[in-house]
Amino acid sequence: MAKIEGGCLCGKIRYSGEADPLAAVVCNCTSCQKQTGSAYSINLVMPKGSLDIQGEMEVYTHAGDSGQPVYRNFCGNCGSSVISELSVMDTIVILKAGSLDDTSWVKPTTEIYCDSAQEWTRVKTELESHPKMLPS
Ligand SMILES: [Zn+2]
Ligand SMILES: [Zn+2]
Known part of the structure; x- marks a missing residue:
């Protein structure tokens, strides 16, 4: 079982948990590109409630593809994105894997929003790929 432990760049936000991730997904959507400043x-x-979070996060809310709100939680001090929540999927939280202290065990199996993937990233062809969100 994975030990989930990590936090933001400045350390004001810290989290821990024992639950195994339900999935590890690479998201190429343009909102994630903007928010992370990366590809x-x-x-x-x-699972929602599986993380013990220390520190107060800021929230930026915007409409996702579904038109429903996406809540992007980040550290107001250093700006690191840490957690996203989707109002259309209220049993889960999305943890940004780059914020983990140890990322060595993370193995993404699925890639979404490939329609907006940056061209140079099209090398990880072993991943299951979807043009947009996962089919429900
Ligand atoms: Zn911070
Ligand atoms: Zn995304």
Whole structure:
């Protein structure tokens, strides 16, 4: 079982948990690209309530593809993105895997929003790929 432990760049936000991630998903959506300033985010899908979070996060809310709100929680001090919540999937939280203290065990199996993937990232062809969100 994975020991989930990590936090933001400055250390004001810390989290821990014992639950295994339900999935590890590379997200190429343009919102993740903007938020991370990178090519994609690596999202660990965690059961809601499975993380013990220390520190107060800021929240930026915007409409996702579904038109429903996406809540992007980040550290107001250093700006690191830590957790996202989707109002359309209220049994899970999405943990940004780059915020883990130890990322060595993270193995993404699925890639979503490939329609907006940056061209140079199209090398991880072993991943199950979807043009947009996972089919429900
Ligand atoms: Zn911080
Ligand atoms: Zn995304």
